[in-house]
Amino acid sequence: MTTWSIYRNSRNEFLLHRAGFSWLAVFLSPVWALSRRLYKTSLLLAVLGPICWSGLEKALSHAGSPLARSLLSLLFLVAWGLLAGHYANRWHRYVLEREGCALTASEMPESAPSAKR
Amino acid sequence: MNAQCLSQAYAQAQQTFLPAGLGSTLTSMLVLAFALAILAAPFLVLTYDRNVRRLMRMREILPVSPTRPKTEALRESEALNDSPQNSTAAAAAGPDSGGGAVREARQRREQRVRQATFAAYVVFVALTGLVVPLARHEHAADRVGLFVLSAVSAGFPALTLTHPQGLPRTLLAGVGILVAGVLLWQVAQSANDPDPLTLEDALYTQLAVAMLYLASVHRLRPFVLPNTVLISLALAAFIASMFAYAPLMCLGDGSTPAAGEVGAARSLVLTSVLTGALVISGLLGLKLLDALAALQERGLFSDVSLIALFGVSMTAVLATLGLGHEPVSYVRAALTAAAWIGATATAYAVAMRSTSAPPDVSRSLLVLRVFSNDLRAERLLDVVQGRWRFVGPVRQIAGPDLARLNLDLYRYLKFATFRMAQMFLPGSVPAEEILARLHRRIDRDGRFHVSEVFCFDSAWRGAVEQLVRTSDAILLDIRGFTRARGGTAFEIGLLARLDCLGKVVAVGDATTDWNAFDALTHSGVGGQVLGARLTSGGRRLESECFETLLEVATNRQS
Numbered sequence: 001m002t003t004w005s006i007y008r009n010s011r012n013e014f015l016l017h018r019a020g021f022s023w024l025a026v027f028l029s030p031v032w033a034l035s036r037r038l039y040k041t042s043l044l045l046a047v048l049g050p051i052c053w054s055g056l057e058k059a060l061s062h063a064g065s066p067l068a069r070s071l072l073s074l075l076f077l078v079a080w081g082l083l084a085g086h087y088a089n090r091w092h093r094y095v096l097e098r099e100g101c102a103l104t105a106s107e108m109p110e111s112a113p114s115a116k117r
Numbered sequence: 118m119n120a121q122c123l124s125q126a127y128a129q130a131q132q133t134f135l136p137a138g139l140g141s142t143l144t145s146m147l148v149l150a151f152a153l154a155i156l157a158a159p160f161l162v163l164t165y166d167r168n169v170r171r172l173m174r175m176r177e178i179l180p181v182s183p184t185r186p187k188t189e190a191l192r193e194s195e196a197l198n199d200s201p202q203n204s205t206a207a208a209a210a211g212p213d214s215g216g217g218a219v220r221e222a223r224q225r226r227e228q229r230v231r232q233a234t235f236a237a238y239v240v241f242v243a244l245t246g247l248v249v250p251l252a253r254h255e256h257a258a259d260r261v262g263l264f265v266l267s268a269v270s271a272g273f274p275a276l277t278l279t280h281p282q283g284l285p286r287t288l289l290a291g292v293g294i295l296v297a298g299v300l301l302w303q304v305a306q307s308a309n310d311p312d313p314l315t316l317e318d319a320l321y322t323q324l325a326v327a328m329l330y331l332a333s334v335h336r337l338r339p340f341v342l343p344n345t346v347l348i349s350l351a352l353a354a355f356i357a358s359m360f361a362y363a364p365l366m367c368l369g370d371g372s373t374p375a376a377g378e379v380g381a382a383r384s385l386v387l388t389s390v391l392t393g394a395l396v397i398s399g400l401l402g403l404k405l406l407d408a409l410a411a412l413q414e415r416g417l418f419s420d421v422s423l424i425a426l427f428g429v430s431m432t433a434v435l436a437t438l439g440l441g442h443e444p445v446s447y448v449r450a451a452l453t454a455a456a457w458i459g460a461t462a463t464a465y466a467v468a469m470r471s472t473s474a475p476p477d478v479s480r481s482l483l484v485l486r487v488f489s490n491d492l493r494a495e496r497l498l499d500v501v502q503g504r505w506r507f508v509g510p511v512r513q514i515a516g517p518d519l520a521r522l523n524l525d526l527y528r529y530l531k532f533a534t535f536r537m538a539q540m541f542l543p544g545s546v547p548a549e550e551i552l553a554r555l556h557r558r559i560d561r562d563g564r565f566h567v568s569e570v571f572c573f574d575s576a577w578r579g580a581v582e583q584l585v586r587t588s589d590a591i592l593l594d595i596r597g598f599t600r601a602r603g604g605t606a607f608e609i610g611l612l613a614r615l616d617c618l619g620k621v622v623a624v625g626d627a628t629t630d631w632n633a634f635d636a637l638t639h640s641g642v643g644g645q646v647l648g649a650r651l652t653s654g655g656r657r658l659e660s661e662c663f664e665t666l667l668e669v670a671t672n673r674q675s
Contacts, residue, residue, distance in 0.1 A: 013539060
């Protein structure tokens with residue numbers, strides 16, 4: 001379960017931060033970065049992904065059987081996805097804090113009485 | 118790389134992505150985007166609801182400085198609402214601010230919309246009558262079927278304009294049976310034709326009519342138009358990027374396009390081209406929707422009219438495809454559809470302009486309720502706000518129960534660009550900021566806006582107080598209210614403390630704890646009388662509620 005919080009930047013805009021694992025980053029990390037307005041990160045991920053994939057294809061092209069190559073490729077993809085999902089929102093918070101954004105609001109638990117309307 | 122290789126590469130791309138020509142691909146893309154937009158809508162509704170719910174649970178930790186610069190939304194709102202002619206307060210203070218004038222204005226606004234819709238519908242059906250004889254179909258039954266189905270489908274947007282509160286289920290069931298009957302009759306009539314209409318064709322046609330219903334009438338409708346725009350552009354970008362990539366197939370020896378393995382470098386370029394095209398199409402789509410949202414915010418048309426125009430447009434496009442000319446001339450088909458849509462929209466605008474504008478008076482309505490997922494509550498509020506938009510602006514604190522019903526393009530854009538948090542009030546803010554968020558303008562087609570104020574948990578109490586003070590009538594739906602509902606109890610207590618019970622129409626039912634309600638209302642200023650108290654259960658609750666609210670609003674001001 002992710003926890004949401006709101007940061008405020010120098011232009012007084014609210015920026016949503018979701019702490020925890022990100023499934024969007026697992027499957028579409030450049031889109032995840034775009035959704036957080038991390039444009040440089042998005043560009044980097046969009047370029048880095050195909051480069052790594054191509055490099056891996058080349059490295060594996062002479063190694064082992066097709067089955068082993070497929071398994072290693074799958075392993076790479078899963079590891080890449082899990083790393084992206086685990087670190088994506090931490091990276092976002094790091095960027096927000098580095099840019100001087102202030103934590104403005106955080107989420108209350110669902111059971112809080114005042115939320116009952 | 119040589120010219121021969123290039124032309125071969127483009128020919129391959131054309132064969133793969135434009136097998137039946139550009140017109141056919143564009144048309145298929147539009148229909149596919151329309152279908153995908155409808156399929157995606159329920160998931161987007163769920164995501165939107167969940168986001169609203171979670172943002173409403175936010176609590177401000179660090180108060181925003183009171184001297185902060187005005188937000189973009191505030192500046193825009195001030196500019197939009199500056200016109201004194203449309204201010205509710207100004208109108209209420211005018212010489213014609215009596216109850217009679219309000220009722221007359223409401224009737225004339227509704228009548229204008231009905232007349233204009235009727236004129237537009239007649240023009241659409243008349244044009245259908247002119248166009249259908251041009252159809253390829255040899256059998257008269259096919260032509261009759263096409264005419265009936267087009268007329269029925271165009272009826273959906275028309276009913277959306279005249280009955281924004283929704284349509285009776287019996288009517289919808291009747292329409293479904295009529296469409297199915299016409300299609301079965303067509304199948305039976307064409308059984309002996311060399312090219313008969315099969316049951317499969319009939320099923321697809323029924324599906325197309327159902328899609329038009331979902332886009333125009335169903336509660337998913339606010340999502341369908343923007344989804345269609347974004348998905349169409351994304352599909353177009355995909356095909357364009359495939360053509361942009363074609364020259365790269367001639368890299369290497371350059372004599373023939375490369376086949377099979379694309380290689381590392383080409384894979385990188387292909388991914389980059391595709392990503393770039395999708396990003397550009399996304400930005401273009403959002404800009405287009407932003408421009409439409411700006412026009413809507415300025416009152417050129419209402420959200421209801423925009424949805425109706427979209428419904429008419431898709432009906433015309435699908436009906437034009439149903440004409441089935443072979444070989445298909447897509448330029449002719451596009452011109453036919455454009456003329457069809459243009460003439461219908463022009464008829465609506467001309468009919469709207471030909472009747473005199475109603476008196477400039479209005480009354481505002483505030484909707485307070487127990488947040489619930491009860492469909493009866495949703496229905497009541499939907500009906501009342503749909504009708505009240507001809508009386509004056511409707512205001513409410515946004516909640517997960519109604520948020521998706523009132524989704525307009527501006528909010529869709531915030532949602533699609535992951536900026537929903539910017540719509541929310543964080544904590545106690547000046548009254549002017551809350552009031553500036555409320556639209557007081559009337560659209561050119563005679564509808565006022567529904568203004569939802571989105572608040573974090575730390576902001577809604579202050580916002581409700583400002584809204585209560587400035588509204589002419591208040592609908593308080595307390596079905597399901599108990600002492601445990603702390604938020605609703607606060608609102609009831611606030612109404613009593615501010616001496617505003619006189620403009621409240623309370624709607625309750627068997628699940629309402631009336632003792633708790635009475636205890637809260639008696640805690641305020643002595644001698645206050647509740648505007649009216651209605652009990653849910655009757656079949657005409659919506660109408661009764663609307664009429665009582667109108668009476669309360671007009672009696673207090675006249």
